[in-house]
Amino acid sequence: MKQATKISDQPASSSPHSSAVGGQPSAIGHRRSFVGHRFERYGLIVILTAFTILGLLYDFTVPVFEKPDELKHFAVIQYIQTHHQLPVVREGVYKPWDQEGTQPPLYHILAAVATSWLDLSDFQEPPRNPHYADDRSFVWRERGNNNLYLHPPGETWSTNPVVLAAHIARWLSLLAGVATVALTYFLARIIFVDGDRQPSAPDNRPSSFIIHYSLFIICLFSAALIAFIPQFLHVSSAITNDSLTVTLSAAALVVLALVIKRGGSIRDAVLLGVILGLGAITKLSMLYLWPVTGLVILYDVYRRRAWIDLLKFGAIIGGLILLLAGWWYWRNWLLYGDPTALAAHLLYRGGALDPRPTLTELWRTEIVGLELSFWAAFGAGQILLEPWLYDVLRWIKYIALAGMIIGVIRFVGSMRSTIHHQQSVDSGQPSAVNARSPSFIIHPSSFIILCLLTLWTAIVFLALLRWMQITPASWGRLLFPTLPALGILTAWGLAELGYFVASLRSHSPQPPFYGLLSLLLPSILVAMLLSLSIIAPFRYIRTAYAKTPLVDESQLALDSLIQVDWVYADALRLIGYTIDRPAIKPGEWLPVTLYWQAVRPIEPNYSAFVHVLNPAGESIAQANSYPDGGKWPTSMLTPGQVLRDTYHVFIPPDAAAPVATRLAMGIFDFDDPARAAKPAVNSAGEVIEPIVDGVPLLPRQWPKLTPAHPLVIDFGGQIRLIGYDWIYEAGIKPGTQVPITFYWETLLPPGQNLNLFIHLIDPVTQTQVAGFDGPPRFPTQYWQPRNTIIDSRTLDIPADLPTGTYELRIGWYNLDDFARLPLLDGEGDSLTLFEVDVNRDNSD
Numbered sequence: 001m002k003q004a005t006k007i008s009d010q011p012a013s014s015s016p017h018s019s020a021v022g023g024q025p026s027a028i029g030h031r032r033s034f035v036g037h038r039f040e041r042y043g044l045i046v047i048l049t050a051f052t053i054l055g056l057l058y059d060f061t062v063p064v065f066e067k068p069d070e071l072k073h074f075a076v077i078q079y080i081q082t083h084h085q086l087p088v089v090r091e092g093v094y095k096p097w098d099q100e101g102t103q104p105p106l107y108h109i110l111a112a113v114a115t116s117w118l119d120l121s122d123f124q125e126p127p128r129n130p131h132y133a134d135d136r137s138f139v140w141r142e143r144g145n146n147n148l149y150l151h152p153p154g155e156t157w158s159t160n161p162v163v164l165a166a167h168i169a170r171w172l173s174l175l176a177g178v179a180t181v182a183l184t185y186f187l188a189r190i191i192f193v194d195g196d197r198q199p200s201a202p203d204n205r206p207s208s209f210i211i212h213y214s215l216f217i218i219c220l221f222s223a224a225l226i227a228f229i230p231q232f233l234h235v236s237s238a239i240t241n242d243s244l245t246v247t248l249s250a251a252a253l254v255v256l257a258l259v260i261k262r263g264g265s266i267r268d269a270v271l272l273g274v275i276l277g278l279g280a281i282t283k284l285s286m287l288y289l290w291p292v293t294g295l296v297i298l299y300d301v302y303r304r305r306a307w308i309d310l311l312k313f314g315a316i317i318g319g320l321i322l323l324l325a326g327w328w329y330w331r332n333w334l335l336y337g338d339p340t341a342l343a344a345h346l347l348y349r350g351g352a353l354d355p356r357p358t359l360t361e362l363w364r365t366e367i368v369g370l371e372l373s374f375w376a377a378f379g380a381g382q383i384l385l386e387p388w389l390y391d392v393l394r395w396i397k398y399i400a401l402a403g404m405i406i407g408v409i410r411f412v413g414s415m416r417s418t419i420h421h422q423q424s425v426d427s428g429q430p431s432a433v434n435a436r437s438p439s440f441i442i443h444p445s446s447f448i449i450l451c452l453l454t455l456w457t458a459i460v461f462l463a464l465l466r467w468m469q470i471t472p473a474s475w476g477r478l479l480f481p482t483l484p485a486l487g488i489l490t491a492w493g494l495a496e497l498g499y500f501v502a503s504l505r506s507h508s509p510q511p512p513f514y515g516l517l518s519l520l521l522p523s524i525l526v527a528m529l530l531s532l533s534i535i536a537p538f539r540y541i542r543t544a545y546a547k548t549p550l551v552d553e554s555q556l557a558l559d560s561l562i563q564v565d566w567v568y569a570d571a572l573r574l575i576g577y578t579i580d581r582p583a584i585k586p587g588e589w590l591p592v593t594l595y596w597q598a599v600r601p602i603e604p605n606y607s608a609f610v611h612v613l614n615p616a617g618e619s620i621a622q623a624n625s626y627p628d629g630g631k632w633p634t635s636m637l638t639p640g641q642v643l644r645d646t647y648h649v650f651i652p653p654d655a656a657a658p659v660a661t662r663l664a665m666g667i668f669d670f671d672d673p674a675r676a677a678k679p680a681v682n683s684a685g686e687v688i689e690p691i692v693d694g695v696p697l698l699p700r701q702w703p704k705l706t707p708a709h710p711l712v713i714d715f716g717g718q719i720r721l722i723g724y725d726w727i728y729e730a731g732i733k734p735g736t737q738v739p740i741t742f743y744w745e746t747l748l749p750p751g752q753n754l755n756l757f758i759h760l761i762d763p764v765t766q767t768q769v770a771g772f773d774g775p776p777r778f779p780t781q782y783w784q785p786r787n788t789i790i791d792s793r794t795l796d797i798p799a800d801l802p803t804g805t806y807e808l809r810i811g812w813y814n815l816d817d818f819a820r821l822p823l824l825d826g827e828g829d830s831l832t833l834f835e836v837d838v839n840r841d842n843s844d
Helices: 027-061 070-083 098-102 106-114 161-192 206-227 230-235 242-262 266-280 284-304 307-336 342-348 359-375 387-426 444-470 476-503 513-517 520-545
Strands: 562-568 572-579 589-598 606-613 619-625 641-650 659-669 691-697 709-715 719-725 737-746 754-762 767-774 788-796 804-814 831-838
Touching (some): 027 161, 027 206, 027 520, 070 098, 161 230, 161 476, 206 520, 230 476, 242 266, 242 284, 242 444, 266 284, 266 307, 284 307, 284 476, 387 476, 444 476, 572 659, 589 659, 606 641, 606 691, 619 641, 754 788
Antiparallel strands (some): 589 641, 606 619, 606 659, 659 691, 709 719, 719 737, 737 788, 754 767
8 A cells, every 4th residue: 555645844854054974964064054143143133223223213203293193092191191091982072082092902001101100191182283284195295284283393302291201102112113023034934944943945955055045034034124114114103003013913923823833832822812812902903813813723733633722722812812801892892882892983083984985996096095105104194205106116016926926836846846756765766856946935834824924914904995995094004914924925925036037047957046146136125115214204204394494584695585574463574585486387386485584472373375366366376384384383483583484386287377477475363264364564564465476377288379360470570470360350330349369479588568559540540549558468578489379359449439441450569668569571560450340230
C-alpha cells in the first residue's frame, strides 16, 4: 500500500546557513547570520525611531483639536478625568463630546489616567472659526480657513493644562502606533521566517541564500510601509481611539498567526481573550475579529484533532471578553436599550441615512474620498495633496495585487515540486534538485496566514461599506485596523512581482541577484512614502495652520502697494492692497492681498471680505474670512503691527466675461444678523465707499465673430471692425430704440481707455441729430492682440426727428486729449457705416 505524502510545516531541508555535510552550521554561516540579525535588529530600531520623530512632528505641526473629532474625544477624556465616570448622550442635549460619548472608553480611560495630574476642570470648547472650510475638496487648501478653532500665538508650546493634556493624549496614540509598527514586523517575521530565525527556504542554493536575506528585509519593509503612510502618522499623533484599535488588531493577528504556525495553547487563548476583550472596549470594529478568531481556533483544533481544546479555548476567550468588556455593554443596555449604543451614536449624527445609498452609489461617490483619506487627508480631512500624487498612489493596490497573484502561483508551483520530490524520496527513486526559483513562502502555514490577512482585510472593508450605507463615513482611517495585513501583503506582492519580472530576462536558473531585484519595488514604495511623510508637515500642514508673521509698518515696501489708508470701526486700518494677478478667467482663483493694522486693541472678532463686482456693481464672487484665513482673529492682533493677509476669491465658471471688475473690501461682524459692512473712513475723516478698480475678467475662449454685415476696417492700426448687426434695413420710426452690435478685433493694445462715438448725421447740414459717445462694456485699456469683442449698443432715435435719410458714423477717440484714431483704409477719422431712413409711417 502506497503511503500518503505528509507535508510538514517544518523546512524539508537544512537552512541556507547549514553546511553541505551533516547539516551543522559553518563558520561563514554563523558570520552571515550574525550580520543579518544585527541588520534586522538595527533596521527595526531605525524604523521605529523615524516613526516616533515623524509622529512628534505631525503632533506639533497640527494645532490641538484640529484632527478628526479630537475635541470630542478630549471632552470624553476630560469628563472621565474630572467626574470619574463615563459621559451619557441624551437626545436634544448638546455636550462637547457629541457622538463620541457613545464610543467604547478604553483609550479615553487610559488618557484620563495619564493626565490625572493636570487640572482640567475649567476646560471649555475653544471659540470656533465661523468660516471653517469643512469640505474635503482640493479647492479648500487654496482658500484657507482650515482651522476649526481659534488658536492664540504660541499655543503649541503652552504649559496650559488643557494643551499639555491634549499632547499627552496624542502621545498615547503615538505609543500605540509604535507598537503597531513593531507588531507588524513580528507578524511578517512569523510568516516569512521560522522560529529559529531561519527563512522558509527549501534548499542551500545561492538564490535561496538571497531569498533568506530578502525575507528579513521584506519583514522590515512591511513595517516601514505602514509606518510612513502620512495619514497613519497623522492619526497616530491624534487624540483618537483609532490608533489603539490598530495596535490591538495587530496584536490579535500576531497571536492568531502563531496559532496557525505552531498550534494553539492555553497561553494563546488567554492572550486572545485579553486582546479581544480590550478591543471590545476600544472600538466596535474590533468585534469583527471574533469570527476570524473562531475560524482560526476551529482550523487549529481540526488540524490537531483536539476537539476538547475548542471548548477550553472558547471558554477562556469568551470569559475574558465578558470580564473585560461585558460591563460596558451591560451599561449601554441599561442606558440606551442597545448594548452597542449605536442607536444613540447615530442619533447624535442625525440618524441613519434615509434612503440608504446602494453599493453602486457608494462606489461611485464615497470610495474616492475613502481612498484619498487613506493616504493623506490632514486636519479634519480637508487638507489634501496635489491630485497627481493620489493618481500615483492609486496604482499601488493594482501593482501589489498583481504581485500577490504571482506569489500564489509560485507558491502552488513550489508545493507541487516539493510533493513530487518527497514522493520520489519515499519511493526510493532518484530525484533531481528542484531547479524552480524558490518561493518567498514555502510553508503551508505561512500561506494560510496570508489568507487570514486577506480575509481580515475583506471583512473590515465590507463592514465599512455597510456602515457607509447607514451614515457618512468615507474615512480611510476606518480601514486602519487592516494596516498590518495590508503592509505585509503589499511588501510580499511587490517582492514577488519584482522577482517575477527579473526572472523573465533569463530562461536559465535565476542567479542570486534576482533576489536583490525583488526588493526594488518595495524599496521604491518605502522611499516614496518616507519622502512624502517628511515633506507633508512642511508643504501642506504647516502652510495650512501657521500664522503669517506680523511686521512693523516701517518694514513695508509701501511703493509696491496700492495705498488707501482706510479705517474701519475706529479699530482696523487698511493700509493698502495688491492684486497678485494681472487678469483672471472664470473658474480660477483671484489672490488679493490686504495689509491690515490694528490701531487699538480689538475685542470683537471681525470678519473681512473681498467682493469682486461687475461694472453694474453686482457681486460676481466673494471671500469672507477672519484675517489670515482664520488664523489671526482681530482680537489677537497686536496694535501697530501689520498683517499681510491674502484672500483667494474663486470666480465661478459661469461668470460673464469679458468685463472690468471692481473690488469691494471691508469688515463685518459675523454675529450681527444683518452682517452689515462697517463704514470706511479715509485719512481726511470722510466716510467713503471702499471700492477700487480690479482686474479684467477674461473669457476662457474669445468668441468667434460672425457679423451679419462683414467688414474689414482698421482704426489707427489698433482696432479692426470685423462687421456689425443691423436689422432695420427698411427704415425706422422716430422715437424708436434701435439695437446695433459691433464686432471688434484687437490688432495692437490701445493701452488706454477709448470712447466709441456713434453719431446719426444730417448729410445736408452735417450736424448730429442723434447718437452718443461711450466706452465699450469691456474697457479698451485691457484689450490685447487677437482679442475679439462683441459690443452691443442701443441708439435712441428722437421722437421729433424729421423724416429723411441720415448717415450713421462711428469712430474712436482718446478720453485724455480727444484725439481720434485715423482710418487706415480711407481718409479721415470717422467711418460712415450706412444710411438710415427715418419714416413716421414705417411699420417696423
